[in-house]
Amino acid sequence: MLSGDMEKLYPSAKTLVKECVASRLHGRDASLYGFSDEARACAEQYMGWTDLASNPPYPLEKIQAFADSIIEQGLKTVVLIGQGGSTQAPMTITKYNKPDSSKITFKTLDSDSPVRVRAILAEVKPETTLFIISSKSGGTIETRLALRAVRDAVADRIPPEELVKHLVAVTDPGSDLERQAREEGWGAVFSGEPSVGGRFSALSVFGLLPAALVGVDLHEFMEHAVNAERQCSEDAIDNPAIGLASFLYDNYLQGRNKFSFLTQKRGRVLGLWIEQLVAESLGKDGQGILPNIEVDSLLLTKDPGDRSVIVYQTQNNLWDERRNFEMSLSYIDPTIPRANFKIDSVMELAEHFVMWEYAIAMCGYLMRVCPFDQPDVASAKAAVLDILRDGQPAPDFVQDFLGEVNMGEVEVRLSPCFKDCTDVCGALRALLGSIQPGDFFALNAFLPFTGEGRREALETIRHGVADKRGVVSCLEVGPRYLHSTGQLHKGGPNCGVFLILSADELKDIPLGQEAESLGSLAKAQASGDLVTLADRGRRCVHLHLPDNSGVTLRQLAEAIMGILEELEAPTR
Numbered sequence: 259m260l261s262g263d264m265e266k267l268y269p270s271a272k273t274l275v276k277e278c279v280a281s282r283l284h285g286r287d288a289s290l291y292g293f294s295d296e297a298r299a300c301a302e303q304y305m306g307w308t309d310l311a312s313n314p315p316y317p318l319e320k321i322q323a324f325a326d327s328i329i330e331q332g333l334k335t336v337v338l339i340g341q342g343g344s345t346q347a348p349m350t351i352t353k354y355n356k357p358d359s360s361k362i363t364f365k366t367l368d369s370d371s372p373v374r375v376r377a378i379l380a381e382v383k384p385e386t387t388l389f390i391i392s393s394k395s396g397g398t399i400e401t402r403l404a405l406r407a408v409r410d411a412v413a414d415r416i417p418p419e420e421l422v423k424h425l426v427a428v429t430d431p432g433s434d435l436e437r438q439a440r441e442e443g444w445g446a447v448f449s450g451e452p453s454v455g456g457r458f459s460a461l462s463v464f465g466l467l468p469a470a471l472v473g474v475d476l477h478e479f480m481e482h483a484v485n486a487e488r489q490c491s492e493d494a495i496d497n498p499a500i501g502l503a504s505f506l507y508d509n510y511l512q513g514r515n516k517f518s519f520l521t522q523k524r525g526r527v528l529g530l531w532i533e534q535l536v537a538e539s540l541g542k543d544g545q546g547i548l549p550n551i552e553v554d555s556l557l558l559t560k561d562p563g564d565r566s567v568i569v570y571q572t573q574n575n576l577w578d579e580r581r582n583f584e585m586s587l588s589y590i591d592p593t594i595p596r597a598n599f600k601i602d603s604v605m606e607l608a609e610h611f612v613m614w615e616y617a618i619a620m621c622g623y624l625m626r627v628c629p630f631d632q633p634d635v636a637s638a639k640a641a642v643l644d645i646l647r648d649g650q651p652a653p654d655f656v657q658d659f660l661g662e663v664n665m666g667e668v669e670v671r672l673s674p675c676f677k678d679c680t681d682v683c684g685a686l687r688a689l690l691g692s693i694q695p696g697d698f699f700a701l702n703a704f705l706p707f708t709g710e711g712r713r714e715a716l717e718t719i720r721h722g723v724a725d726k727r728g729v730v731s732c733l734e735v736g737p738r739y740l741h742s743t744g745q746l747h748k749g750g751p752n753c754g755v756f757l758i759l760s761a762d763e764l765k766d767i768p769l770g771q772e773a774e775s776l777g778s779l780a781k782a783q784a785s786g787d788l789v790t791l792a793d794r795g796r797r798c799v800h801l802h803l804p805d806n807s808g809v810t811l812r813q814l815a816e817a818i819m820g821i822l823e824e825l826e827a828p829t830r
Contacts (some may be wrong), residue, residue, distance in 0.1 A: 260498040261482070264598075268500075271495055271500050274503060274504065276759050279493075280490060280499065280500060281493050284308050284309060287310075297627075305453065307454045307455070308491070308619075310483070316449070329362065333424075335362065335365065338364070338680075339389060341738065342741030342742060344393055344394060348366065348464070349466055349530065351533045353524075353527045354821040362473070365378055370403065370404060375767060376765075384416040386403070390426045393428075396430065397433065398438060405427045411767070430451075430452050436579075457535050458630075460531070477633075478776035483612055486608065489613075503620035505597050513563065513564060514604040515548065515564065516547075517566045517710055518550050518558060520552055521570040522579060524585045525570050529549070529570075537743040539619075542627060542634065550730045550731075555587060559591055561591040562729075566595040569587060572602075621811070633745075637790055638790045641790050645786055646778075651789065652673055653802070665813065666803075669801070669802035670741040670800070671785065672800075673788065676799060683817060687824070689824060690755075692797050696826050698732065699756075700747060702756055702758045703734065703736060703759045704758075704761075716811060748790055750795070756798035757801070758800040759803065760800070761805055762803070764807075772797065
């Protein structure tokens, strides 16, 4: 049974009950979003998620039978290739309190980093691997090109006519992906529900097929979802979705337009799903609520006034980890509004998927924004395609790397507000010095996060900015964030400060069509992000580094920490 611990009843909860928002959502009443013709039309098209639990459009028996057949065939690994809503729920289900009965190793490829692609392929045997290509539209460029890279890489290990039997498509009816899969004779094609948007698709075949493959009992899983759907569609003050929506919205009205998501390490994958749902649904028309997966509660010892806290407890048999997390929560300033939730099993995830989806749809109603579109994500995609067709925009300047050691050239691209900068340190100083109370900082990194101290260097930057400038600081993985928080970055309130990083690849993966290589795709996406952010008047700098080695990133981190020490602390 869903439950949450909140300190008080927030006023907007009564509004939601009085105006019967929960039951109207369940009944797919698009007039809830009648504040504009465009919003209402969009809602009419994308409200199929509201009763996925009680009225699943794809038979559970067929999904389960396919999963059972994969195990019977002796396949050992599943690699899911996709982006955004097609991968976030599957990652959450397959990693959050993994079922002990799983006979399948599940991996997700949502990166265009050659390092990441090679790492995954080095760990699998194609002949015992199922590749799921998941895309609602069937045309997502990262997914298409990642599949091409994978097929080319395994061509000498498994014959093409055999490989197609290991390919499965999950896509909406009539997509290019569906046509390709049927023409080539792929192992299976699963049809999505067109009235369900990607970030609301956790309980559709996009989430349920991966769940079944790792051993989740679908009927039990969906029973939990049905119970949650019943609770969350009631026009009652104890509806947990109403409680969550009013917590977020009423704190938003008080200037708390961000929330820190705190959980143990094994639960942070849920934060990634929540991050996309909240940011992409509400971050538009100059409004938005920024979710931030926080790893350091010491940054919350004093109330900055611009955020709330959401805590998720998860099952953990390791006493030290559990106790350390509990102790970390004691450092949080008690004046920061806080909501507490708990998930003890993977089955309970289904309940929280439903609660969050209903709550965010309710927030959209209260904020008068359509929670079902993502206009700025589409704009960023168009900018990337333009760059791939016309070539990279010229850098504002090129400079030998920082410090006394010449490690290669850095290409620097700047938003108009920093056009007077002529060197890397000057650009970084201007960017970081522009951060004021109430802003947030996003480190958007189109880089591999594994090995050689790469992630540690990036976390040093993120934490340093949060500590020295006193703001929410996010480490975003590209291109994943383009399908998630990227919408809020561009369409939300203009309070973001962005450092975009990409790098030349020491060993790239050639493609030949649409993009020269995976590395060139990542660089185009980073440049496209800068172009789109700059068009929206955002403060941003894009550094294209000479390589993505750990030592190069540590050198950058040292330079940034030095600049942060030099800057005066912002005044509130």
